[in-house]
Amino acid sequence: MAILHAKPTHYRLRCEGCGKTFSESGYRLYCDACGNSALLRTEYLAPLSLSGAPDRFHSYDSAIPCIPSVPGWNPRMAAFAAPELGAELGLDDLWVLLSGNAPEHGAEFATCSFKEAEAVGVLARVAAQTDKMLVVSSAGNAARSFLDVTLRTGQPAIVVVPRRAVEMMRVQSAGGRQKPLLIAIDDASYSDAIDAVSVLVGAFPDRLIREGGCFNVARRDCMGIPFLSAATRMGRLPDWYVQAVGSGTGAISAWEGAARLTAAGIVAKSDMRLLLVQNHPFTPMAEAWAAGHKVTAPMAPEEVRDKLSQVAASVLSNSTPPYAVRGGIHDILTASKGDMVSVLNDEIGKARDLVRARLGAAICPASGAAMAGLAKAAKQGKVGRKDRILLHMTGTDPAAAGGKLYAPDLVVARGDMQTLIRAIDGYLLRAVA
Numbered sequence: 001m002a003i004l005h006a007k008p009t010h011y012r013l014r015c016e017g018c019g020k021t022f023s024e025s026g027y028r029l030y031c032d033a034c035g036n037s038a039l040l041r042t043e044y045l046a047p048l049s050l051s052g053a054p055d056r057f058h059s060y061d062s063a064i065p066c067i068p069s070v071p072g073w074n075p076r077m078a079a080f081a082a083p084e085l086g087a088e089l090g091l092d093d094l095w096v097l098l099s100g101n102a103p104e105h106g107a108e109f110a111t112c113s114f115k116e117a118e119a120v121g122v123l124a125r126v127a128a129q130t131d132k133m134l135v136v137s138s139a140g141n142a143a144r145s146f147l148d149v150t151l152r153t154g155q156p157a158i159v160v161v162p163r164r165a166v167e168m169m170r171v172q173s174a175g176g177r178q179k180p181l182l183i184a185i186d187d188a189s190y191s192d193a194i195d196a197v198s199v200l201v202g203a204f205p206d207r208l209i210r211e212g213g214c215f216n217v218a219r220r221d222c223m224g225i226p227f228l229s230a231a232t233r234m235g236r237l238p239d240w241y242v243q244a245v246g247s248g249t250g251a252i253s254a255w256e257g258a259a260r261l262t263a264a265g266i267v268a269k270s271d272m273r274l275l276l277v278q279n280h281p282f283t284p285m286a287e288a289w290a291a292g293h294k295v296t297a298p299m300a301p302e303e304v305r306d307k308l309s310q311v312a313a314s315v316l317s318n319s320t321p322p323y324a325v326r327g328g329i330h331d332i333l334t335a336s337k338g339d340m341v342s343v344l345n346d347e348i349g350k351a352r353d354l355v356r357a358r359l360g361a362a363i364c365p366a367s368g369a370a371m372a373g374l375a376k377a378a379k380q381g382k383v384g385r386k387d388r389i390l391l392h393m394t395g396t397d398p399a400a401a402g403g404k405l406y407a408p409d410l411v412v413a414r415g416d417m418q419t420l421i422r423a424i425d426g427y428l429l430r431a432v433a
C-alpha cells in the first residue's frame, strides 16, 4: 500500500502550441493535436495563494497538480541576499536560491537537489491518476531523489540510470519491505537510459508509466516551487534568473512560476531575463542559441558518450532537450530576451571553491556551473552591476551530506533488453501496489 496519498486539485491543461485546453483525465502528457511538439501547461482555477510560511514547500500547494502527503515532508527552501559573493563578481544585488541539503542556510532537500520536489510531485501524480508503476530515467540527481522518496513511502518504482551515475546514488532513507528497483546500464549515457525506459514502457504498456520528462506538468510545477519561494521573499521578480541546464525543465518551471506570481498579484509584473548555463563541451542548447537556431543539432550516441566523459557536471547532459518545443527553452529565451553561456570544468571548480569560502556551502558541479556562468556573464557585461540577480544553485554535494550508497539491483549491458525485461517482469510480480 503506497503511503503517498495525493489529492488532485482543480486545474486544467492548456497547450502551448494550439491553445487547446483539456480537463485533467489521467496523467496526460501531450496535446492530442500537437503531440511532443508542444508543452501542456497547468491553469489553476484559483490564483496562487500562500497557505503557510514562504520558505516551506507545502505553502505553495495551490500551484501543484496533485498534493503529495509524505509523512513529515515539508522542506524549507533557502533564498537569501549574498552581498559578499556578489562583491566577488562585481554585482551589487545578488540573491542565491540554494536548493539542496544545507540546513544551516535553511535548505532542507534531504536528497541534495531540487529534483526532490520533482520526485515527490510526480509520484503523487502517478498515485492519484494511474494504477501503473512509474519507470523513470535519470542522469543522476533525479534518480537519487526518486529512490529516496520511494524508500520512504514504499511506493514501488523503477529507476534507470547510466552506470557512471551509480556513485551518486546516496540515500538517506533505509526503506521498508518494498524497495524501488535500481537498474544501471553499463557504458551508457542519459540518452541510453531514456531509450531503455521507452523499450520497457513498450514491453509492459499496461503496467508501467513513464515520467514524461519536461512534458509532465507535475514535474515542472513542483520544480518551480523553490523559485516561487525565492521571488516571494525577494518581493519582486529578479532582473535575471540564472540556472545551469541539462534539459532546462527547471528554467521553464521558473519562467512559468513568474507568470503565476504576477497573475496572483504576489509580486508586480516586471521583465525577468533568463541566463542559462551549460558545461562545455556538452552544450547543445548553448550552441543552438548562439547560432540563432531554433533546434539543437542531433548528436550521435558516440558523440554523446564522448562529450559526457569530459564534463564535470554530468547531470547536465540531455542530448535531446526540450529546446524547440513550443513553450520550451528557445521560446522562453526569446520571450525573456535571455541568453546562454557555457563554462569549462576548471571554471566550475573555481566557482565551487568560491562558494565554499564565501557561503560555507558545498555545492554540486551543476550549481558550480551556474555560478561560473554568472561570473562570466558579469565579466562580459551581459548582466548589469545594479541588476537584481537570482542565482539558483539547484543542488549541494551529495557526498558531503553522507547517506548510504544504494547499490543497483542489476547492472545490464547497453542494448541487452532481454535481461532488462526479465528483471522488470520479476519486480512487477513481487511489487505490491
Ligand SMILES: [Zn+2]
Residues within 6 Å of the ligand: 015, 016, 017, 018, 019, 020, 031, 032, 033, 034, 035, 038
Ligand atoms: Zn496543441
